[in-house]
Amino acid sequence: MTGWAKKLIVVTTVAAMAAGMAVSASADDVTLEFQQWWGVELPDGALQELCDGFTEETGVAIELLSNPYADTKTQVAAGAATGTMADVVGLDGSWVYDFAKQGAIANLSELMEADGYDDSQLSDQITYEGSTYMIPVVNFAYPLYVNLDILEAAGVKDIPATWSEFLDVCAKIEENTDAAAYCIPLNTEAPNGIQNQFSTWLWASGGNLLSEGKPALTDNELLVDVVELFKEMKDSGYFSDGVEALMEQDMVNEFENGRLAFMVDGISHLTTIKNESPDLNFTYAPMPKKDDYDGESGMDVANWGIGIAENCEHKEEAMAFIEYLMSPEINAKLAQLANAFPGNSNAEPDYSENDERFLQAFEIFQNGYAINEFTGAPTAEDLMRSMNEQLILYFDGDTETPEDMLAATQEAWEAAYN
Amino acid sequence: MIGKEKKPVKALIIILLILGTVWAGFPVLWMLSNSFKSNAEIFAFPPKLITENFSFTAYAKIFQNPEQVRFFLNSYAISAIVVVLTLFIGIMASYAFSRFEFKGKNLINTIIVAVQAVPPITLLIPYLSLIVTLGLYNTYWALVLTYLVFTLPYCILMVTGYLNTLPRELDEAVMIDGGSHWTALWKILIPSAVPGLISVGMYTFMQAWNEYLFALTLTKTNDMRTVPVGINLLMGQHAYEWNQMMAMSVLGSLPILVLFLFFQKYFIAGMTAGAVK
Amino acid sequence: MNAKTKKKLLPYGYLLPTIILMLILLVIPILMVIDYSLYDNVIANKNPIFVGLSNYASVLKDSAFWTAVSHTLFFVIVSIVAHMFIGMLFAMLLNTRYLSSRTKGIFRTIYALPWMFTASVIAITWRMLLDPNGVLNYFILFFHLSEEKVTFLASREIALQSVTLINIWSGYPFYMISILAGLQGISPDLYEAAALDGADSVHSFFGVTIPQLKPILISLVMLDFVWTLQQFALIWMTTGGGPVNATETVSTWIYKQGFTKFQYSTASTGAVILLIVCTIIGIFYVRHQRAEE
Numbered sequence: 011m012t013g014w015a016k017k018l019i020v021v022t023t024v025a026a027m028a029a030g031m032a033v034s035a036s037a038d039d040v041t042l043e044f045q046q047w048w049g050v051e052l053p054d055g056a057l058q059e060l061c062d063g064f065t066e067e068t069g070v071a072i073e074l075l076s077n078p079y080a081d082t083k084t085q086v087a088a089g090a091a092t093g094t095m096a097d098v099v100g101l102d103g104s105w106v107y108d109f110a111k112q113g114a115i116a117n118l119s120e121l122m123e124a125d126g127y128d129d130s131q132l133s134d135q136i137t138y139e140g141s142t143y144m145i146p147v148v149n150f151a152y153p154l155y156v157n158l159d160i161l162e163a164a165g166v167k168d169i170p171a172t173w174s175e176f177l178d179v180c181a182k183i184e185e186n187t188d189a190a191a192y193c194i195p196l197n198t199e200a201p202n203g204i205q206n207q208f209s210t211w212l213w214a215s216g217g218n219l220l221s222e223g224k225p226a227l228t229d230n231e232l233l234v235d236v237v238e239l240f241k242e243m244k245d246s247g248y249f250s251d252g253v254e255a256l257m258e259q260d261m262v263n264e265f266e267n268g269r270l271a272f273m274v275d276g277i278s279h280l281t282t283i284k285n286e287s288p289d290l291n292f293t294y295a296p297m298p299k300k301d302d303y304d305g306e307s308g309m310d311v312a313n314w315g316i317g318i319a320e321n322c323e324h325k326e327e328a329m330a331f332i333e334y335l336m337s338p339e340i341n342a343k344l345a346q347l348a349n350a351f352p353g354n355s356n357a358e359p360d361y362s363e364n365d366e367r368f369l370q371a372f373e374i375f376q377n378g379y380a381i382n383e384f385t386g387a388p389t390a391e392d393l394m395r396s397m398n399e400q401l402i403l404y405f406d407g408d409t410e411t412p413e414d415m416l417a418a419t420q421e422a423w424e425a426a427y428n
Numbered sequence: 429m430i431g432k433e434k435k436p437v438k439a440l441i442i443i444l445l446i447l448g449t450v451w452a453g454f455p456v457l458w459m460l461s462n463s464f465k466s467n468a469e470i471f472a473f474p475p476k477l478i479t480e481n482f483s484f485t486a487y488a489k490i491f492q493n494p495e496q497v498r499f500f501l502n503s504y505a506i507s508a509i510v511v512v513l514t515l516f517i518g519i520m521a522s523y524a525f526s527r528f529e530f531k532g533k534n535l536i537n538t539i540i541v542a543v544q545a546v547p548p549i550t551l552l553i554p555y556l557s558l559i560v561t562l563g564l565y566n567t568y569w570a571l572v573l574t575y576l577v578f579t580l581p582y583c584i585l586m587v588t589g590y591l592n593t594l595p596r597e598l599d600e601a602v603m604i605d606g607g608s609h610w611t612a613l614w615k616i617l618i619p620s621a622v623p624g625l626i627s628v629g630m631y632t633f634m635q636a637w638n639e640y641l642f643a644l645t646l647t648k649t650n651d652m653r654t655v656p657v658g659i660n661l662l663m664g665q666h667a668y669e670w671n672q673m674m675a676m677s678v679l680g681s682l683p684i685l686v687l688f689l690f691f692q693k694y695f696i697a698g699m700t701a702g703a704v705k
Numbered sequence: 706m707n708a709k710t711k712k713k714l715l716p717y718g719y720l721l722p723t724i725i726l727m728l729i730l731l732v733i734p735i736l737m738v739i740d741y742s743l744y745d746n747v748i749a750n751k752n753p754i755f756v757g758l759s760n761y762a763s764v765l766k767d768s769a770f771w772t773a774v775s776h777t778l779f780f781v782i783v784s785i786v787a788h789m790f791i792g793m794l795f796a797m798l799l800n801t802r803y804l805s806s807r808t809k810g811i812f813r814t815i816y817a818l819p820w821m822f823t824a825s826v827i828a829i830t831w832r833m834l835l836d837p838n839g840v841l842n843y844f845i846l847f848f849h850l851s852e853e854k855v856t857f858l859a860s861r862e863i864a865l866q867s868v869t870l871i872n873i874w875s876g877y878p879f880y881m882i883s884i885l886a887g888l889q890g891i892s893p894d895l896y897e898a899a900a901l902d903g904a905d906s907v908h909s910f911f912g913v914t915i916p917q918l919k920p921i922l923i924s925l926v927m928l929d930f931v932w933t934l935q936q937f938a939l940i941w942m943t944t945g946g947g948p949v950n951a952t953e954t955v956s957t958w959i960y961k962q963g964f965t966k967f968q969y970s971t972a973s974t975g976a977v978i979l980l981i982v983c984t985i986i987g988i989f990y991v992r993h994q995r996a997e998e
Contacts, residue, residue, distance in 0.1 A: 076661060199945025392961070546979065546983075551734045553963075
């Protein structure tokens with residue numbers, strides 16, 4: 011905040027403090043606000059129940075603040091700028107860099123150290139300049155969803171395992187059915203398609219977008235191949251109609267209605283899809299790999315991360331709350347409820363009540379390694395957006411070659427990394 | 429002669445009426461129809477207006493959820509307070525613009541027009557810090573004051589226009605009888621401006637009822653939130669509760685529809701001079 | 706205080722609540738935005754450096770900004786013209802003597818329907834209607850208006866037109882109601898006089914109706930211009946400014962600068978430029994009002 015604006019705030023703060031006195035009188039009973047979008051995704055009341063467990067243990071009350079996912083980022087950004095952020099906040103890996111840089115979220119490394127917390131049990135930590143700012147609570151893998159009925163109608167017996175098999179299957183689907191083969195949602199409002207439905211192909215064949223933490227889009231042969239693969243799918247009409255305006259939810263709707271043979275999507279969707287379309291005959295499969303690749307596959311993961319606001323007045327209690335959510339038992343419970351994998355490596359969720367397809371996905375996940383290069387990247391959403399725009403320009407023929415397309419994207423990315 | 433001309437004209441009018449109804453009503457009909465479908469059916473192709481699973485489940489879910497009912501109560505309370513305050517404050521300002529010449533009149537008038545143009549999204553952060561500093565964060569007042577600021581300019585423009593059409597002799601008669609400007613305004617001018625005020629009031633109500641961005645940002649707990657935020661809360665990270673969203677939109681528009689039906693005579697009459705002569 | 710000063714101060718007394726509110730809740734935030742625009746970056750940056758007008762120079766040199774400006778102009782002008790046309794048409798239709806007042810009431814309500822929904826709902830509804838597998842495409846295929854499904858929001862050629870269409874739908878009722886009100890205020894004597902002079906309906910429309918409505922129409926256009934210029938939710942929630950930048954307007958550009966690139970100073974600069982444009986419009990409007998009086 012700048013000079014005179016600061017003065018103005020100082021003057022008026024006096025008035026606000028007077029009003030605040032009444033509130034701070036009862037400082038003994040600590041209440042932590044926990045802002046997230048998870049409650050909406052979990053069974054009704056499940057998150058509250060878990061939090062009540064913490065209150066019973068410690069006497070610290072947890073107030074859940076729910077937000078629409080699409081606006082959480084705007085709200086956290088506004089809260090960060092004005093110090094009104096909730097004490098504990100649900101974070102997406104792609105926001106961490108920006109909020110940590112702004113000093114809006116607290117350094118968790120320091121808090122864990124002060125607490126003597128053994129962080130070796132955490133499966134991952136998202137860092138900024140060497141310190142942890144976000145802990146992934148649960149992880150969602152993004153395997154390939156396959157509609158078996160469409161494959162059957164197209165006369166395909168085996169689920170494709172390589173790119174060329176995949177393209178063959180696409181051709182058969184195009185020829186023999188009304189369904190689309192694949193979908194990448196490219197709406198600019200939420201450009202996650204680049205992460206979840208595009209980069210997944212690169213990662214599955216052992217590729218990378220970054221090298222030593224810097225953009226490496228040029229001289230990246232595998233990436234060129236992925237871009238060309240997408241161009242071929244686009245030109246052959248394998249995509250759903252109008253992908254440029256679709257959002258992830260639209261893709262799921264297409265799949266639910268049996269109009270889409272393959273999609274890459276979070277396993278968290280399993281319950282929704284089962285409820286909405288009980289008759290849909292689908293399964294999970296590993297991502298197809300490039301024909302000559304036989305190494306391990308990286309599998310795209312997204313996570314529900316958690317962090318503490320810098321303006322939080324009860325950081326110690328907040329850290330205790332995070333440790334509670336990360337404790338093996340609670341973490342396992344949360345993972346089980348969310349159709350996710352636990353963030354604590356010692357947690358052993360009981361998935362016996364989950365759909366058997368979930369276990370299948372779990373197995374696929376365990377055969378590879380988790381990766382998401384947008385987590386912790388600077389202005390990650392903007393990176394995805396600029397690649398999204400360049401990809402459409404290449405689809406439309408405005409950019410001649412994949413190399414040009416990647417060079418243009420590289421230029422935009424480098425600006426963010428400097 | 430007249431009969432000859434009348435028939436094609438009538439036919440044309442009927443055709444236009446039907447076309448207009450389709451244009452204005454179809455999207456709304458579709459929304460209504462979707463609120464009775466299951467989520468998967470909404471995107472079925474070919475689309476159906478009424479499906480086998482026609483049900484009121486989405487509506488029932490809303491009414492059974494006290495949190496969602498609360499959104500409606502909040503919206504009512506906030507919108508009603510905003511209407512009353514906007515009219516009261518706006519009328520006073522309009523009276524000044526209509527009946528007095530004073531220094532800075534043009535300047536204030538220009539500011540009132542121009543400030544409406546700043547995209548609210550850019551004001552979000554400074555505005556939020558202001559509301560926090562004033563200690564109003566997460567209260568009704570944060571929203572009431574915000575909406576006041578957005579609805580006042582329109583109210584002032586309209587009501588000034590309306591007062592301008594009322595002859596000055598009316599006020600003068602009151603003064604001669606020993607009354608003040610205040611009595612002239614509230615006892616004589618306002619009663620004859622009722623239709624205009626109803627139309628401004630309705631417009632204000634709609635603005636306050638439908639606002640989303642500030643309703644989301646200036647509040648944080650669900651007991652302070654309004655209907656538009658409630659609708660967006662049904663959009664999950666990966667999946668939308670389409671039918672509930674549609675049901676809530678239909679329910680959300682009902683109060684405005686009822687107000688419109690009830691007041692439309694005044695509303696139209698009020699716009700006459702209101703839309704600013 | 707003597708009577709004369711009291712009289713001089715009286716109008717300010719009436720204006721006082723408005724002035725206080727606007728000053729605190731609107732003028733201060735706007736001044737803060739202007740202030741932001743003079744620094745290299747704020748909020749994301751702990752120690753902003755004063756850079757004067759250099760943000761303005763870089764924004765005005767940015768071709769992406771000018772693309773957004775040209776889209777905004779298209780969006781605003783087409784919206785206003787279409788609002789005016791549809792609003793006028795419906796108002797005339799509802800004002801004919803051939804319809805009973807009951808019928809008029811019913812159609813008035815139907816035609817006003819788009820007015821009653823919040824922007825996010827309008828965006829969602831239209832995304833469903835315009836979807837490649839949506840109901841509109843169903844009709845297009847059914848009546849063979851096109852061989853293929855039309856990707857309204859996904860094609861760079863027609864996305865801007867589609868978004869404008871949505872805005873037209875959501876905004877015309879305001880015109881319709883206002884014009885309807887204006888029409889009812891025109892004295893029948895004027896039409897009778899025109900008819901005596903031998904004017905047919907076309908002539909009396911341009912000779913009587915339009916001139917009588919002129920003040921209302923000018924106000925409508927001015928307000929609509931200002932409101933459409935800052936339209937954000939409808940565009941953001943349908944296309945997000947894309948595909949590529951096909952529907953990028955100044956307001957989506959500002960949002961991206963502020964909330965995804967975290968360049969609040971650049972975003973503020975864009976906002977101030979809009980403010981300046983609208984202030985100029987405001988000045989013309991107030992002058993015009995004066996001249997009318």
